[in-house]
Amino acid sequence: MTVWRAPGRINLVGEHTDYNDGFVLPFALEVGCTAVVEPASPGRDGWSVRSAQQAEPVVVRRSGLSAAPDVPEWSRYVLGALWLLTDRGVDVPALDLRVDSDVPSGAGLSSSAALVCSVTRALDDHLGLGLDDDALFALTRDVENDAVGAPTGGMDQLVSLRGEAGHALFCDMRSHETRAVPLDLAGNGLAVLVADTRAPHRHSDGEYGARRSGCEEAARRLGVPALRDVTAADLDDALAQLNDDELRRYVRHVVTEDDRVLSVVRLLDEGRLPDVGPLLTASHISMRDDFRITVPEVDTAVDALHEAGALGARMTGGGFGGCVIGLVSEQSVESAGEAVRAAFADAGFGEPSLFTAAPAAGAHPVAG
Known part of the structure; x- marks a missing residue:
């Protein structure tokens, strides 16, 4: 079993500048999402997703994004990384995934990035992929843009992945270089x-x-x-x-x-x-x-x-x-x-x- 937690964020200043290749200054929050990844039950060859915030689990066959089934929108934030990794040549095995978030949904605190980043970091760790910072960021952004269809610019994922306690994160959204600012x-x-x-x-x-x-x-x-x-x-x-x-x-x-x-x-x-x-x-x-x-x-x-x-x-x-x-x-x-x-x-x-x-x-x- 592999467990990762990723935070939501507050953006101190810099709104709608991220997708314009500009500058943003968010900071990570204590509230976040915890993702658990573990092997599927014996005999089952698919992916199961459960959320503490949703009544019903979602169970799908293993596939890439082009063959992905119609599923509830919330589960696309979790399954998106699995679909995209499969498309990129990773043989993702049958897995059980569980997520639990305390980021208020719809409040502008990036509950979606907390969800995507916790799942992606847990998958990278569990599968031993060894993705570097840039690859992790690219994958999390692609999940929201391509698997979910939300045209986010990437700020939320950067700070959820790279935030530091006691600091805001100055992000250049063209180069994706970041620097901690006190x-x-x-x-x-x-x-x-x-x-x-x-x-x-x-x-x-x-x-x-x-x-x-x-x-x-x-x-x-x-x-x-x-x-x-x-x-x-x-x-x-x-x-x-x-x-x-x-x-x-x-x-x-x-x-x-x-x-x-x-x-x-x-x-x-x-x-x-x-x-x-x-x-x-x-x-x-x-x-x-x-x-x-x-x-x-x-x-x-x-x-x-x-x-x-x-x-x-x-x-x-x-x-x-x-x-x-x-x-x-x-x-x-x-x-x-x-x-x-x-x-x-x-x-x-x-x-x-x-x-x-x-x-x-x-x-x-x-x-x-």
Whole structure:
């Protein structure tokens, strides 16, 4: 039996920049998914998948992706690595897989990457494949893109695989090079307060894909490989070349968001954590006004956190729901949380879930 655990993540700053070859700054969470891989019962030649969060198991024959049967979407996140490894020439034997996650689903904390990365690391270990960091990352991203059909850019998988305790992970999404950046919350008397608005979103829906295709179209019209190649200094000239207001908004968000990531990394390297607050807020305004991916629940939470004295606040994740983060003093965590609850009650929204988050380790083995 082989057991691995991989975390969900909070994205400190850098939204929708990943698939534009840009920069992101997430950190891994304590919550995550645990995957168990063991040989199948004698006499059975197939793959069995069970989830603690699902009522029924899924049992399929061994196959590649092209011959994969129609199965529930959740199980594709688990079976995807098996299908793709088979397509790549690995003789994957009959196996039993079990998964158990405590990452809130649909909250923008990347429960999907935690699931995929825990399964992939467990399979690599159990089968003795010896995949290096780059190969593991590529496989996990391919599972979501090809086996599930979710057009994610790869940030979630990188931090779930490579996150470090006490650090955010600066990711260059073109080269996939990463660097740990100190995120000393306790040493600065600060906390990241997370408000799960419980307004769920889905990455595989049309809105996320529309933003991605729009960014790709804008890059094509601007004659650059990706929007990452438009710098903040180039922005005005780039916007003048576009006659589509929607594409102009997309470009403005991505270019300014990349610049915000670089600024936050510089501040953290200099030990100036409190100074990143205004950049977090600017990121939210850009997501709200230019990329237009926020919803009333997340805007209400951000406003409430600011009124409660947060240094900065923003939605985190792909948008259209999910979580908001606020950079608050340790002493004001409770009062800031109460402010969000009161604002939700006044607006007639459901009760939000509130907790603090600190950077944790990436995927790691667990004693069976």
